[in-house]
Structures are given as structure tokens and as C-alpha cells.
Amino acid sequence: MNYIVKGIGGFYYVRTPEGVVECKARGIFRKRGITPVAGDNVALSPDGTMIDEILPRKNVFIRPPIANLDVLFIVASTTQPVPSTLVLDQLTAAAIYKDVQPVLVVTKADLAAADQLAQAYAGSGIPLVQLHYDTGEGLDEIRAMIEGKLCAFCGNSGVGKSTLLNALAPELKRETGQISQKLGRGRHTTREVEIFEVSGGRLADTPGFASLEAQKLCRIPKEDLQHTFPEFGPYFGQCRFTGCSHRSETGCAVRQAVEEGKIGKTRYASYLAMYEEASARKEWER
Numbered sequence: 001m002n003y004i005v006k007g008i009g010g011f012y013y014v015r016t017p018e019g020v021v022e023c024k025a026r027g028i029f030r031k032r033g034i035t036p037v038a039g040d041n042v043a044l045s046p047d048g049t050m051i052d053e054i055l056p057r058k059n060v061f062i063r064p065p066i067a068n069l070d071v072l073f074i075v076a077s078t079t080q081p082v083p084s085t086l087v088l089d090q091l092t093a094a095a096i097y098k099d100v101q102p103v104l105v106v107t108k109a110d111l112a113a114a115d116q117l118a119q120a121y122a123g124s125g126i127p128l129v130q131l132h133y134d135t136g137e138g139l140d141e142i143r144a145m146i147e148g149k150l151c152a153f154c155g156n157s158g159v160g161k162s163t164l165l166n167a168l169a170p171e172l173k174r175e176t177g178q179i180s181q182k183l184g185r186g187r188h189t190t191r192e193v194e195i196f197e198v199s200g201g202r203l204a205d206t207p208g209f210a211s212l213e214a215q216k217l218c219r220i221p222k223e224d225l226q227h228t229f230p231e232f233g234p235y236f237g238q239c240r241f242t243g244c245s246h247r248s249e250t251g252c253a254v255r256q257a258v259e260e261g262k263i264g265k266t267r268y269a270s271y272l273a274m275y276e277e278a279s280a281r282k283e284w285e286r
């Protein structure tokens, strides 16, 4: 199967059984408002220089631009930059909404304790892997999740996405960046999405983003939000009112589970914030 590994300035690099070839896309895609992205399965013209067809997508993300994802590795560092559980929850929710398995990956546990993050996601149903490069802890777990899948990293600039890719596949020698002392975050060392064949699967390195962009990953209608928090599942149907939004209604089983410590406080706070954000969205933004 041919798929796009990278697109730059109107050129696409397509992996074929004969190797990677440089192609352009037919004008018809632009007319239809379709942009080919990394991960797209494509059919090429007989001479192998044109993308003739984009095969049906399982899913597509605008930022990072990638299609047909199976697994999204959401990379968070314990510090530099400091993680935001709201941003992480927006990302996990977006993944689930688009039928992608989210996996949280915690880096820089050598610089600050990772317990807070680990605690916030205990019982969430979202897998969390802690990395320790000195012992290699966590790497085999990640390798096992990549096998046979199309995966991508996402997360703020400087969290260590390219560093992790290098640990998994040292031969790639990906460029990594210094953290700005002033801003405490990275400086967008990686510029394009690019897919590599790693550990029997495919893994995309992506440019980091600023926190504000996380909610642009996808807009989830407020009614659907509850289904993007796996740990709410067991309580559906137990609220006093049908159609409960799990905010301030009396007899809400989800809120009671939060009070009893069965659902994480930061997770629930993210749900409320995302619900507010979705409610405030204008019709034309939905």
C-alpha cells in the first residue's frame, strides 16, 4: 500500500513498495477542498509522479495534519514545559472522539515527580506510560503499542517527542531542541509531520503546538463530550434525570462518583470546562 510520509510545499513523499517517491497532487483535490496529509493511503498515476486518488480515511486531524491514525501518543513532561491537565484531557477526548486510542506518555521524570500526573489518570481508562531513559523503563511498552499500527506524537513543543523517537529508533537521528530558559518550553524544533517505520509499525513525529491550539484539534459537541471520558461510562443511566449533563443536576451519578473519589477531580474539572466551551461556541463554529 502507498501512503504519504510527508508533505512539504505542494510536494508529497509517498512510500511505495519500491521506496519513497516525490509526487504532486492532482488539481482536483484542491477544487474539492481536500488536502492530502501524511498517513493518507493513495493511488499514484502510472508514471508514479502524481497522486491520483486518496483512499477513504478512517479519520483525519487538521493539527497535526495526519490521517488514518490508530494510536495518539500524547506526550507530557513533568516540567519544562509544565503540563496542563485541561490540555491533555482535550487531546485524549479528541482522540477518542475520532476513534483513536490515546496513550499518555510522561517524560522528564528525572527532573520532577510524575506522581501527580499518574494520579490524575489513575482509573481514567487512559493508559499512561512513564519514561526513564536511564533505565529504559517504558520503552518496551511503547514499542508493543506501535506494532502494526499508525501512531503519532502530539504535545507541546519541548516535551520530548523527537527525543523519544530517537530512543525508539536511534538510526533516525532526529533533531531535538533546547528548552528556552526564558519561556521554559521548546522552540518548535520539528517543523513537519513525518512518518517513520519503527518497531513493526509506523510512527509520526510532529511539530509541537502551543497550549491554546489543543482545543482546535477537533470540536466535540457538548452532548458527545461525556462519551470521550471513559471513566464516566459505568455511571450512565444511573443519574436521576435522563439527559443529565453531569454538571449541577441533583442526583447525578457521575458527580457523586467524583465526590467519592472514583473519578479524578482534574478530569471532571476538564469535562466542565470543555462543556462550557462547547456551549459558548457559535453555531457557525460547530
Ligand SMILES: Nc1nc2c(ncn2[C@@H]2O[C@H](COP(=O)(O)OP(=O)(O)OP(=O)(O)O)[C@@H](O)[C@H]2O)c(=O)[nH]1
Residues within 6 Å of the ligand: 107, 108, 109, 110, 111, 131, 133, 156, 157, 158, 159, 160, 161, 162, 163, 164, 175, 176, 177, 178, 179, 186, 187, 188, 189, 190, 191, 206, 207, 208, 209
Ligand atoms: N532531563 C530530560 N530531558 C529531556 C527528556 N526528554 C527530552 N528532554 C530534553 O528536552 C528538550 C526538548 O526535546 P525535543 O525532543 O526536541 O522536544 P519535542 O517535543 O520534539 O519539541 P518540538 O520538536 O519543538 O515540538 C531536549 O533538550 C531534550 O534533550 C527527559 O526525559 N529528561
Ligand SMILES: [Mg+2]
Residues within 6 Å of the ligand: 161, 162, 163, 175, 176, 189, 190, 205, 206, 207, 208
Ligand atoms: Mg521535535
Ligand SMILES: [Zn+2]
Residues within 6 Å of the ligand: 239, 244, 245, 246, 247, 249, 251, 252, 253, 254, 255
Ligand atoms: Zn449525571
